Amino acid sequence: MLLQFFKALAHESRLRLLGLIAAREHSVQELAALVALKEPTVSHHLAMLREAGLVSLRQDGNTHWYGLEHKTLSRLSRSLLARDQLEALAGTKPPRSSDDRMLQNYLTEDGRLKAFPATLKKRRPILRWLARHFEEGRTYSEAEVNETIERRHHDRETFRRELIAHKMLARKDGSYWRLPESGWVG
Amino acid sequence: MLLQFFKALAHESRLRLLGLIAAREHSVQELAALVALKEPTVSHHLAMLREAGLVSLRQDGNTHWYGLEHKTLSRLSRSLLARDQLEALAGTKPPRSSDDRMLQNYLTEDGRLKAFPATLKKRRPILRWLARHFEEGRTYSEAEVNETIERRHHDRETFRRELIAHKMLARKDGSYWRLPESGWVG
DNA sequence: TGTCTAATTAGATAGTTGTCGAATTAATGG
DNA sequence: CCATTAATTCGACAACTATCTAATTAGACA
Missing domain, CATH: 1.10.10.10 (Winged helix-like DNA-binding domain superfamily/Winged helix DNA-binding domain)
Structure with missing residues (x-):
């Protein structure tokens, strides 16, 4: 849009x-x-x-x-002022795979999660999507992890736990980092 | 712009x-x-x-x-909300005065300065053109002035000095602002 | 100095977009 | 219905833009 x-x-x-x-x-x-x-x-x-x-x-x-x-005009120019809105632009890639198309149903226009489905099958692509918002090769503080998650969904606790459970994110001594996709569970 | x-x-x-x-x-x-x-x-x-x-x-x-x-970003999106601003767009005409045509020879396609002529007569319209890239009614830090100049020519020092010498820009306590065109020298 | 790395600039090409004249559609009124 | 007027759609061509590879520039460092 x-x-x-x-x-x-x-x-x-x-x-x-x-x-x-x-x-x-x-x-x-x-x-x-x-x-x-x-x-x-x-x-x-x-x-x-x-x-x-x-x-x-x-x-x-x-x-x-x-x-x-x-x-x-006023709606759009106002939305430019919202910082989050702008960051959401980064995720505007054309959907290709069936996972991506599935994912589409759970994302709002501005790249946030609408809901978190109950079935594991549907949850996995969402977690993959979320995990990709972390950069590889750097570490994150817990605050940074929360911030990165909250930019897409308010429930930081659930998602932080799930990302770790699926071996997409690792934690040690209060530091977090993204794991290679090859090892992801799901 | x-x-x-x-x-x-x-x-x-x-x-x-x-x-x-x-x-x-x-x-x-x-x-x-x-x-x-x-x-x-x-x-x-x-x-x-x-x-x-x-x-x-x-x-x-x-x-x-x-x-x-x-x-x-905030300045421009705000200006979209101002109705007057929008109506002013209608008047965007191609330049025709003799100064403008002279100026044309010193500008690249993408609106940067190719050179800075030695004769004062030719330099003045260029300085006027440059000065108009500063907004009236706001102040600039030295860094902002440099940045605005460098977007058109790498030699920020020369141009900053000349703009002040021609009373197009004023400085006080490290702050700069654009002066009204009526007072410009040249 | 020479080498390594990150970035920019140049030059070529493919794809997209703006503009026009010609043909077509839609509304109005004899 | 036919003629008239306003607008849109179509097809072609020109101009512009995005992207790539190759060449160049600039900083760091040994």
């Missing part, structure tokens, strides 16, 4: 169009004249802005009036 | 990189491994993010640590 938003605004013509629309509603013809592009081109840009939820369409007769969607 | 900001974020790889960097500082190698791209590619993306002021570079030995620039 966020990517679509940025793509929509990452072109001078579209920024200009949005600027005009922000001032008041405009028809396609008007916009084409104002930005010196042909109507099909403008139509194409407007479709992208609309797809991103930035403008809305009101039809009267056969002229189309495009107006600004304030809500989208 | 709102367009630059959006362009920088309008690509999945760069969003991912920014997400990783938001969590903590990373080196180019780390990032390349994490997003599964080659180092030159990552380097290229980082340059764009840096150009947009979204990340900063801290060099230690010969590894480069990239970190998040919270300020830029």
Whole structure:
């Protein structure tokens, strides 16, 4: 979603169009004249802005009036300020394996866990996903481990315990580190 | 430079990189491994993010640590909320004055300075251009001034001095701020 | 000095996106 | 229905961007 938003605004013509629309509603013809592009081109840009939820369409007769969607703009710009939100972007990889597709059902838009299923079969890919958020070859304090987990789910105790039980994380003298995937249980 | 900001974020790889960097500082190698791209590619993306002021570079030995620039992010996302700002986008026209055309010869495609001419007559429009990259109504630390200059030219000392000599920038107690254009010398 | 490592820059290529003219759809009114 | 007007969709081409490998730069160290 966020990517679509940025793509929509990452072109001078579209920024200009949005600027005009922000001032008041405009028809396609008007916009084409104002930005010196042909109507099909403008139509194409407007479709992208609309797809991103930035403008809305009101039809009267056969002229189309495009107006600004304030809500989208304020919602998205606000979400940029939330640090967690931003970090969640890192996990935006296209899902491939069936595990990944399964996982998708348990993740929110912003890369947090919605729930933790009861069956072991479903829990394993989730733990793998979580374990991969730890870097290999460094140690973590317990506080850091908790922090890393809590960025994805509030129940740090359960997940810390499970990660260790599945040999994804190891602990010694209060220090933690990630174990190689080859040895993971599950 | 709102367009630059959006362009920088309008690509999945760069969003991912920014997400990783938001969590903590990373080196180019780390990032390349994490997003599964080659180092030159990552380097290229980082340059764009840096150009947009979204990340900063801290060099230690010969590894480069990239970190998040919270300020830029919050400043720009806030400016999206300001309606006026948005409407102003409509007026983004290509430059045409004779100064602007002169300036064009000294700028690279990506908006950096190729050279700094010897004659005062030619130097003035360049300094004006540079000074406009500072915001009015806020103060900058010396580090921030350097960073802003270096985004356009490596010789921060010369330009900092010249900006002050032409009364475009003022300094007091180690803080800098932009002066109104009406008072600029040249 | 020479070597090693990390990063950047250059150059090539493949993929994506912006723009246009032509053809098509949709609404309105004789 | 047919003509008119506004908008969208289609197909082609040009411009731009992402990515790679190879070459270069810069720091550390011995």
